[in-house]
Amino acid sequence: MDIPSYVTELMDVLEENGYECFIVGGALRSALLSLPVKDYDLTTNALPEEIKHCFTDYKTIDTGIQHGTVTVLSHHHPIEITTYRVDAPYEDHRHPSGVIFTRALKEDCARRDFTINAVCADRNGRIMDFFGGREDMKNRKIRAIGYPEKRFDEDALRILRALRFASVLTFTIETETDLALRRKKDTLAYVSAERISAELKGLLEGRNRAAVLVSYREVFEVFLPQLKDVDEVHMEKMISALSSAPQDASVNMALFLSESGMSDPEQILKDLKYSNADIRMIMNLIELRDMPCKTKIDMRRLRNRLQCPFDMYLAYRCACHSDTDKEKVSSLYEETANDCTSLKDLAIRGNDVTALGIRGPQIGQCLEAALHAVMEDRVINEHDALLAWLKDQSIF
Template identity: 45%
Template sequence: MKIQIPEYIQVLIDLLNQNHYNAYVVGGAIRNALLGLPIHDYDLTTDATPDEMLQAFSSYRLFKTGIQHGTITVLSNGQPVEITTFRSENTYEDHRHPSTVSFSNNIEEDCKRRDFTINALCYNKSEGLIDFFGGIEDLQHKIIRCIGNANERIDEDALRILRALRFAGRLSFTIEENTATAIHKQKQLLHYISEERIHNEWVGILETNALSSILTEYSDIIQVFIPELKEYIIQDSLASINQSPLNANIRMAILLKDISNAKEILERLKYSGAEQTVILSCIRNSEYKLSSKIELKQFLSTLNIPFNTYHQYRTAIDPNYQRENIHAYYQEVQNMHEPYQLKNLAINGNTVKELGYQGKDIKDILQRCLNAVIENPENNTIEYLINMIKRTD
């Protein structure tokens, strides 16, 4: 089976071969190539030691950031490519990191330590596709399966629990029985994983096609790091999840909308300030009345996130939301450049200040002007607004 390898990757393999080392593309790139999915990056594995790689790539710009684990990053045609020395199985500490790193000259040994069969496929032009553990068959049957003993693989690295869910959700695969049993049984090991790592995997899970299935079958695992997501909350959210786009923030808002301590949960899971703003704004405005263009403009004047994000969220959670009407109102507001924010006013704070007002009065007057032009956009002129201010003085 032939897989197309980009030239900027092939030149690195060729250079290692010229220096009498073996090298392969390994992992996600091969998996995605066989599935016909986009390939975002290519990882290489080789029997060259880190020092030997540094010598072979001495003419390249490279980074040694992972060299203690056998990994260097080489810039090839401007693209960063991680190249790692074959490693062998070892003992793990804290259910996440190997106690020591042992290099190997055996590609099968290197593949054996990986997480799932579908991620242990490797390829180069001279040897073709190499599959030691049945990864091709598992791809064909849409199965996520740990390599070797599932309990041992999960015990080594508990993050594999969430990786299994993410791959199953993203690819719409089934988690094989022994692997599923292991991740249910050892779910409490997630307490050893940092909140940042959990956050990254969880966001990936939220953006998968099969999220509803993951939430249904593996709710006990998710409850390890979000115990507030009780079974009934998940079940009540499924219909909305199925109506939502593959957007992690929108889906998190759907799951948390009926939970009182949503902000606390987001902070615990190390959500960024920007992510929290989107999620909490959606939740806070879940029932905002929007039945006219004026109400929409009043809402837009206070909304602190993109309207399209809110629109998608509201469409998913509210069967009575007049999606098409609201979208038409929004398009009309945008096309006609109708004012709905203070910055859209024909006057500003300096204008009001010149009329003799100071401090908080300036803000109050500008807000009053905005309310007036939201109802009657044609009145958004300097002359009209100054006269309005003088009349109410």
């Protein structure tokens, strides 16, 4: 295992001060599965104040010091270092009522959600695996540590984490974990919409997203009751679209909403606390789902209404319409790159229209009419030609 020097440097500091230190969590899981590694997290038997004392020469941030987490900046890389801990009883199906620090690595690993997330490695790559996480990785299984039902009852978000891992890693969920997940699905009511949407976005980026959405439909219905009214025809349509789409959360959410035929997709996104920017982009995809794209005029009209990257729209469109001529649509997009498709491209401005004696809301109406006339090749985009065209319109 190739551990970056900015990580081993911190591990060495802790060990030189007499403490244990291990890499744990997603980074190690990804490394063992030969996947790209993102952020490294470390766990140690040093208490929070001891961690800070070890790193007086580094910038530290009390990220969650009450829970034992201190962030240390190592060569501009933020590394979270957390003290071994045991969780106190959970009281709200989401958060422990407190934490108890421990000096035992196994006790820390025992509190984690799934075996694949409880594997640790020291700075030399030596693996510590108390619960069979490596074997589960080999068998591509997601298995809860200890009693699955207790794990999901403690923190309902683990239900969606299991489904996200199943989608992203293309793993299956071990039988007892699967049964417990389904039995405890209603505890998702205790999870905030923001956390649900974050996990859902991750799930929709996974290669196994369609299969997970279908297999665990009853779970998703807890926070998406509209799914209960989706018939089998629309489900098959959605599965087909999701299966052919890229691993893009926005594209796949648009497909999930449009191809399933669920009513009021904008309200669903609002209920899930999607950002206004995400809502605009996803709704723009849905609204332009069936826009004609066969001629330059069609493409200019599309450009005029498009509010997301064209590649994103094209991926969405191809997933919705399998007969889309991708090369032709792309070619039309390139051919119209310099065409007039918005008011800022128009050769006249509001003051030009005002000079014709037009006032109030009609100024904007005239500019819009002129823009569409240009896009439709009814008039050339030149100042005098546009003013002459406007004078000929019945608005005068």
